[in-house]
Amino acid sequence: MQNCMDTSNPISSGSKSGSDFVMGQRVHFVGDTRRIGTVKYVGEVEGYEGNWVGVDWENADGKHDGSHNGVRYFQAQGPKTASFVRPHNLSSGFPLLKALEFRYHGQSTKQEEEEMYVLSATNKKVSIELLGKDKIQNKLSRFDELTSASLAYLGVSLAGPPGQINATIPRLKELDLTGNLLSDWREIAGICIELPALVTLNLSYNIMSHDVSGMPVLNHIKVVVLNHTGISWKQVEMLKDSLPLVEELHLRGNKLRRITDIRLSENPIADPGRGGVPRFVLIARLAKVEILNGSQVSPRERKESEIRYVRLVMSKCHDNPEETKKLHPRFAELKTFHGIEDEKAASGATGPQKMSLSLISITLKCVAASIGEKAPLTKKLPATTTVGKLKILCESFFKIKSIKPKLFLQEEGSPLPTLLDDDMASIIDFGVGNGSTILVEEEC
Structure with a gap:
């Protein structure tokens, strides 16, 4: 049973009771905004007094699987990813501006300063000091001039009162919200609406809700990073109407397995004349796609496309297998599946015979x-x-x-x-x- 006392916390959440938390809510441990989990149980635990919160931790830093002393309270994702925590040791997060204030106005902690070092020739740690640190800090403190902000792992869970974000950081173009407690798309919309200059938004490692209804049209966002957010392809399709001008969409780590219908009309990626790739390359790289730009992908077209794709890669990539694997992850799989051998000239072949290959x-x-x-x-x-x-x-x-x-x-x-x-x-x-x-x- 985990019953840790409250540790020093740069962003205090105040006293909490069990009724302050709901099932499915994402929280972090007080004093450690990187220790994030999902509430799976709220109530009493047999043999212990008071209310407890059962949390399934994302970093697998737990004690059990949701059961204790033979009683199952919930099912965790792993055998030791869950624990029961007193409510006052958990935080449900903070408004964006509170995290911004801490990130750019707060003083460096002792731990952060100790981590600023280089290794000497004898492999000893030598502390370093950032030249002009005060000058840099002073510049960052003027929020109205800020164009890029990183608020990764700071417990951001909501936009906050309307109007305050726009009044504080009106020029922001890039916002990194990696690893926070955001899940409601309405909060994301509330943040973006107040940042008219925003172009790039990173929401990686925020477990987003499956409900994307009611999202307004955000014409100014061009780059969206949704790596490891649990998003499905159905949600992506629903989001496209709210993000009509997106040029880059990152979806790594979401285990997307049901992409069957893709439309890339008037998109540079599908236009070879504008630096894009031909239809057959898209078909070969997208193993599960069944309809591309409104046209059915027949078994014959898929086979021919995959063979042509392998031949294309073979003609261009010769000397760097690692680079080939990185740029063409399906190449080796397709080459083996279709039984395509490396093309080598026959021994002694010269002239027209060699050229014909x-x-x-x-x-x-x-x-x-x-x-x-x-x-x-x-x-x-x-x-x-x-x-x-x-x-x-x-x-x-x-x-x-x-x-x-x-x-x-x-x-x-x-x-x-x-x-x-x-x-x-x-x-x-x-x-x-x-x-x-x-x-x-x-x-x-």
Whole structure:
């Protein structure tokens, strides 16, 4: 039974009774804002006087699994992640501005100062002093000039009274709220509405509620980090209407397993002409997606996309397996699944035989209105052929003299063909593979 006495706490929560806590509420231990847990039980414990709060700790720093002396009070996530705590030893958190005041106006603790050191040549700790520390601290104390704030693990749980945040930090552009006690999306909205200059919001390690209804439209937020927040893909889809201008969305550590329908229309990530990737790359990297941009992903398209993706990675990544694993986490899995071997020239192979190993077969269809109907042509070309070189070849293949060709990649399942608009890029950069169809149009 844990019954720790109240320790020194830089942000005091005051006296608490058992009735101050509710099931499912996130709390932290008084004096340690990094020791965060979820309330799973409030009431009496057999053999002990008074009220207790059963907490399931996120860092697994507990005594039991929710049962004590043979009596089960709740089910914890692990065998030793839970404990019973006196209410006055728990805090339900603080308004954002209280945490801000402590973070930027408070004095460094002895522990923090002791942790500021470097190791000497003999591996001894040598204390260091920040030059201009007072000057930096003075600048940070002027909240109206603050553009970036980190309030990680400070027990923030609510926005606070309306108007106060805007009056205090009106210029804030970046806000890091990692590891706090936030869960209600209405509190998140209350914070964001008062920060009209806010662009980047980090909510990692806050366990967010599944109810995202009532969220207002936040047109100014462009980067949202929701790593390890327990968010589902259904919630992400509901949030998209409230965050219409988001350019970056981070969702690591949420165990998303049911992404079946994705729409990336008019999004740079799905537009090769704007630095994005072709449809087949998205299909290969998203193992569970069934509908992409409104088009069904058939088993055949998935297989062909995954094989083309593996070939693409193999053509670009040769010497750094670790970098390949980092940038293409499904590469090794797909390479093994489809039985694709590393392409090596046969012993003694030279000239045309060796070159043929890197050739791909493509179909060229001329659809230029001013030329008239021409039969499609199937050609074998090196995968490294540039778009500019292919345009010149098309002029020869179709005997085009009076017009300048414009090329499009036509992919199965994609509603519109992809413009190959970079003459210096190779055709494989745009996802052209064996069996691909390229449309030859004329420039207007």
